[in-house]
Amino acid sequence: MQSAMTHAQEAGGRARVSNSSRADISMVTVLSQQPRYMQLAQTLVNEIQSGRYPVGSTIPTEFELCEQFGASRSTVREAVKQLVQLGMVVRQPGVGTTVKALKAEGAYRQVMQQLSDLQRYTADTVLQILSTRTEALDDPAICDMLRANAGETWLHVTSIRRSQGSPDPICHTDAYIHPAFRSLRIDEGELHTPLFTMIERQFGEQIAEVQQEIRAVALSARIAKLVNAKPQSPALWVCRRYLNRRGDVVEGAINIHPADRYTYLETFQRGWNPA
Structure with a gap:
């Protein structure tokens, strides 16, 4: 029913769409170019669901994600906030951002x-x-x-x-x-x-x-x-x-x-x- 973005792609501001996987934040071709933070959020969703970051593990720090994505700290912070709002991760002071679930909450x-x-x-x-x-x-x-x-x-x-x-x-x-x-x-x-x-x-x-x-x-x-x-x-x-x-x-x-x-x-x- 939904297509999921599998890679954030800078060239042309577009994304490749895969029908083989699904994610709770969907980017579909009918939409205009999405904000960069949404593209990064989609990538993190896909990586969590693929098992790269299992439930109970922590995702990289904001500093590390900035380095990996070549993005600003504000962009990375907004991307992670999307995952928090979906109920997929939780932020804990002194611990980091921990993966809570593989999909969004029911509501x-x-x-x-x-x-x-x-x-x-x-x-x-x-x-x-x-x-x-x-x-x-x-x-x-x-x-x-x-x-x-x-x-x-x-x-x-x-x-x-x-x-x-x-x-x-x-x-x-x-x-x-x-x-x-x-x-x-x-x-x-x-x-x-x-x-x-x-x-x-x-x-x-x-x-x-x-x-x-x-x-x-x-x-x-x-x-x-x-x-x-x-x-x-x-x-x-x-x-x-x-x-x-x-x-x-x-x-x-x-x-x-x-x-x-x-x-x-x-x-x-x-x-x-x-x-």
Whole structure:
């Protein structure tokens, strides 16, 4: 289901892709060039899974990895942090970074710092389309979310998303595509590709900004049944609006995640002012 990068390759900023192995951080050819730290993280994942660094052993120090990869310390630190976030390694003061597991923890953990992380999220998971239909908007809340007028005809795509590490769906999604793009073709071979990327490819549109809102909700009986969870159990409601350069909403999506299957991680850094 997923392709894994087997080597970080500097020439041309591209990577060779192998179907013979799988990793919990997937780099696929549909994505643009990935940050260097993600390429190094992929290599370390592959080396752990190949047995080079068995469970219980320590991986090289940051200094040693900098030397091996010819990379800066900040790049190496970010790469190792990805493995920590996946639950594959643990950092221990005075001991080093110890391999904890050969694969990521069961619940999906999304790290969000830039738009490419949304692309990686869809590359790491698979979309299962439940229905696609054009419909006239009549729900005031949906119209408000989409900045649309009642009666406009948008493409409504209903789906569930699955992660390799979880037997049950990790979320249910209602996506709404602007009327200008409602003829969007969703091919079976593109279910690791974000809908907004499909829009960009098929219509020459460009997403310039993503607005995101998160809140806690209780699962409705309908969605609980689709994701195999208990009705009224806790869930995370994530709404995203994808805007073009003119500020128009190209796509709006409401994702509902059962609380025990999804972790959202965001990193904030202090902006230091020079003395």
